[in-house]
Amino acid sequence: MPKRPAPSKAPNSLPKKQRKVMTIEEKVKVLDMLKSGQTASSIGRQLGMNESSVRSIKKKEMEIRKMVSKSYLSKAKQVSTKRDPNIVKMESALSLWIEDCRKKDIPLQGNVIREKALQLYNKIVEEGTEEPQPGTSTSPDRGSFQASRGWFDKFAKRFNIRSVKLHGEAASADTKAAESYPETLKGIIQEMGYRPEQVFSMDETGLFWKRMSIRTYLMKDEAKAPGFKAQKDRITLIMCGNAAGHMLKPGLIYKSANPRALKNKNKNTLPVYWMHNPKAWITKVLASDWFYQCFIPEVKTYLSDLGLEFKVLLIMDNAGGHPTDLLRDGVQIEFLPANTTSLIQPMDQGIIRAFKALYTRNTLQHLVNAMDAMEDFTLKEYWKTFTIASCLSIIQSALQDMKKETLNACWKKLWPDAVHDYKGFSPEEIHNGAVNKAVKLAKLLGGEGLTDCTEEEVNTLIDAHSDPLTDDDLLELTKSASEEEEESAQEQEDDEGLSIDRLGIILRAQQQVLSYIEEWDLQFERALKTKNAIDSAMETYRSSTRQ
Numbered sequence: 043m044p045k046r047p048a049p050s051k052a053p054n055s056l057p058k059k060q061r062k063v064m065t066i067e068e069k070v071k072v073l074d075m076l077k078s079g080q081t082a083s084s085i086g087r088q089l090g091m092n093e094s095s096v097r098s099i100k101k102k103e104m105e106i107r108k109m110v111s112k113s114y115l116s117k118a119k120q121v122s123t124k125r126d127p128n129i130v131k132m133e134s135a136l137s138l139w140i141e142d143c144r145k146k147d148i149p150l151q152g153n154v155i156r157e158k159a160l161q162l163y164n165k166i167v168e169e170g171t172e173e174p175q176p177g178t179s180t181s182p183d184r185g186s187f188q189a190s191r192g193w194f195d196k197f198a199k200r201f202n203i204r205s206v207k208l209h210g211e212a213a214s215a216d217t218k219a220a221e222s223y224p225e226t227l228k229g230i231i232q233e234m235g236y237r238p239e240q241v242f243s244m245d246e247t248g249l250f251w252k253r254m255s256i257r258t259y260l261m262k263d264e265a266k267a268p269g270f271k272a273q274k275d276r277i278t279l280i281m282c283g284n285a286a287g288h289m290l291k292p293g294l295i296y297k298s299a300n301p302r303a304l305k306n307k308n309k310n311t312l313p314v315y316w317m318h319n320p321k322a323w324i325t326k327v328l329a330s331d332w333f334y335q336c337f338i339p340e341v342k343t344y345l346s347d348l349g350l351e352f353k354v355l356l357i358m359d360n361a362g363g364h365p366t367d368l369l370r371d372g373v374q375i376e377f378l379p380a381n382t383t384s385l386i387q388p389m390d391q392g393i394i395r396a397f398k399a400l401y402t403r404n405t406l407q408h409l410v411n412a413m414d415a416m417e418d419f420t421l422k423e424y425w426k427t428f429t430i431a432s433c434l435s436i437i438q439s440a441l442q443d444m445k446k447e448t449l450n451a452c453w454k455k456l457w458p459d460a461v462h463d464y465k466g467f468s469p470e471e472i473h474n475g476a477v478n479k480a481v482k483l484a485k486l487l488g489g490e491g492l493t494d495c496t497e498e499e500v501n502t503l504i505d506a507h508s509d510p511l512t513d514d515d516l517l518e519l520t521k522s523a524s525e526e527e528e529e530s531a532q533e534q535e536d537d538e539g540l541s542i543d544r545l546g547i548i549l550r551a552q553q554q555v556l557s558y559i560e561e562w563d564l565q566f567e568r569a570l571k572t573k574n575a576i577d578s579a580m581e582t583y584r585s586s587t588r589q
Contacts, residue, residue, distance in 0.1 A: 069106050072099050091221060118210040129187055132163040137201045138323060142360045143512045144382070149387040156189040157185045159197070165513050171244065174504045194348050199528075220385035223378065224456055230376065230455070231355070238285035238460045241355045242341070243453075246280045246293075246363070247387035249398065249507055252425075253432040254405075258588055276519065277433070278324050279314075280332050281397070282388050286451045287446035289341045291315055292437070296430060303429035312439035321519040323392035324363035325401040333368050357456070359383045392469025393444075399476035399505045400440035407482035408436060413487065421489060448472050477501060552580050 065071075082096040136159050143150055197203075199533050231241065252275045273521075280293030294314035309316040315336035317328050337356070345352055352372045358364055360377040368375055383390055413419045447467035454461045471547070477500045484495035511519070556573050563569035 060206065066106065069099050072096055073106065076100055077428070079299070098236075103487060104370055117147060120554070120582060125374060126186065127164045131517075131520055132159060132166055132187075133197055134520045135162050135513075136193060136197070136323065136384070137203070138519055139516055140201075145361055146445060146508070148510060152191075152194060156191075156194050157378070159194075160187065160189040162513060162516065163189070164390065166517065166568040169517075198385075219379035220221070220382040223386060224458070227357075227376065227457060228459070229518065230374075234353070234374065235357070236353065236355050237350065238450075238453075238457075239288070239345065239350055240353055241285045241357070241457070241460070242282055242337075243284075243388040244280065244282040244337070245359065245387055245393045245394070246278055246390075247398075247507070248276055248278055248511075249401070250276050252428060253506065254501065257313045267425060276515070277323050277430075279437075280324070280329070281394060282337065283377040283393070283449045284451065285388075285457055287448070287450035288344060289441060289444060289449055291336065292342075292441070293317060293328075294434075294437075295322050295324060295328055295338055301430050307431075313434055313441070323519060326363060326365040329363055329364050333365075334370070336372070338471075357388075359387060374522045386456045388452045388456055391455060392473065393449060393452045395504065395508075396448060396469045396476070397440055397444060398501075398507050399417055399473040399480070400443050401436055402500060402504055403476040403480040403483065404436045404439050404443070406480050408432065410483050412485050414537060421487065443476075445472065473504075477504070548583060549580070552576065563587060 070084060070088070074095070075088075076082070080092045082100070085091075085096050086093040136155070139148065139158060139162075140155065144435075218535065220274065230236075258555070278295040280295075281289070282292070283289040292314050294312075295317045297318065297320055299318045304312075315332060317331060319325060341354055342352055345354075354373045356373060356375050358375070358377060359382075360366065360380065363385075364377075366377070378387060409424065412424050413421075416424075445467045447464040448469055449460055451464060451468050477497050480493050480500045481497055484500075485491040556576060559572055560567050563572075
């Protein structure tokens with residue numbers, strides 16, 4: 043029997059949909075959109091592609107970006123005028139050092155900057171932090187950069203530091219200006235009718251959030267390990283409070299946008315306003331972001347709750363990272379005279395130092411609590427699990443421990459009429475109390491460098507946050523990207539989050555805890571109160587299982 047002929051295609055049948063192959067440029071665009079905080083689903087809708095395709099591109103981010111880098115280098119002209127990458131890195135670190143010294147009223151001269159440049163360059167070459175790039179005929183050596191006057195003039199022009207006073211005592215604290223400015227400020231406040239609740243001061247500070255005393259065995263052991271950098275992990279905090287003693291949610295600048303410890307967390311619910319750049323350093327863009335997206339909304343809510351008009355005076359110093367073009371109806375911005383920050387800036391009159399003492403104390407308390415809760419506790423193992431999420435928790439507790447009276451007392455030099463005569467709440471008393479408690483907690487932890495810990499050592503640790511940045515600190519700050527974020531890019535982006543199965547595990551664990559309390563706590567009233575509190579707190583999870 044002859045085979046039946048295949049039916050011919052209908053003339054009006056639709057052609058088979060062709061699979062679209064994305065170019066490298068299109069994939070990079072997707073990665074950049076993800077980097078900006080957009081979700082895979084929203085990107086899929088914008089670009090007309092499946093959400094799963096977006097996630098697939100995300101998983102291959104490292105591979106795609108390396109391909110782009112190689113493609114760029116292969117097309118780049120191989121010219122002999124290409125700058126030594128070690129000089130580029132050195133200049134980036136040097137500019138941070140100059141800004142740091144300026145902020146801390148450390149006088150600088152041109153020859154001092156040139157010596158620092160040579161020192162940084164030699165350190166970079168010695169450590170081999172930058173590989174020779176295509177187009178350079180020979181590898182850089184310690185004699186290839188001389189930090190000449192000509193180089194310095196070009197560097198100053200490139201980084202726009204000509205306006206910075208770099209001669210002798212010009213950058214030292216200006217006592218006369220600090221003594222006269224409070225009268226100027228008083229006139230502004232009286233003319234505009236500002237109340238203490240409406241007058242705010244803002245300043246930023248660096249915090250090495252994982253740094254402990256150099257004498258602890260933990261640091262000694264881990265410092266020998268390859269890639270050790272726990273003591274160099276740095277964040278920048280923007281601290282802002284008013285003359286009435288109210289502290290706003292601080293801004294926090296971290297080195298990466300989405301650290302693994304905060305994966306899938308809603309950053310709007312953090313105890314800080316989250317920002318990022320590779321150096322964890324304040325810039326005019328980030329300061330502007332903080333002003334419009336954090337300061338304005340926070341102050342609006344605060345004054346509204348008090349029934350006060352949105353009429354605000356914000357005082358800050360004219361540092362390099364502070365923009366001078368911030369505009370908002372209802373907000374007047376006043377800049378302190380140059381080189382007076384250490385003398386009259388309220389945040390620098392004990393608030394920041396007291397906060398760092400509380401942070402240090404609460405970090406040690408966190409360690410002691412973990413030691414009490416874990417049978418196989420070791421300080422070294424615990425420290426490995428101490429993440430930026432742990433840091434945020436301790437920042438929140440330290441801020442909660444800051445007294446309203448303490449914040450108010452720090453306005454004594456700038457606006458003495460606004461300060462109440464509180465006893466027992468001065469920044470010095472809060473600081474000293476925190477240091478004393480930190481010493482006791484260190485002794486509870488025990489071990490080399492902790493059992494014999496002294497108040498002097500704790501104070502040295504606290505003050506180290508405000509010391510001039512070391513060469514190692516500067517090189518760490520100038521890294522182009524964090525290893526943490528690179529590793530994160532290779533992980534599965536899909537995470538089921540709080541699934542029904544995981545909710546079940548949590549609720550079963552709760553029942554186990556309640557049974558322990560009932561069986562072991564002989565004080566019936568305390569046990570009942572605790573069980574009721576846990577039940578109430580867990581209701582939001584139980585209701586999720588009913589939906």
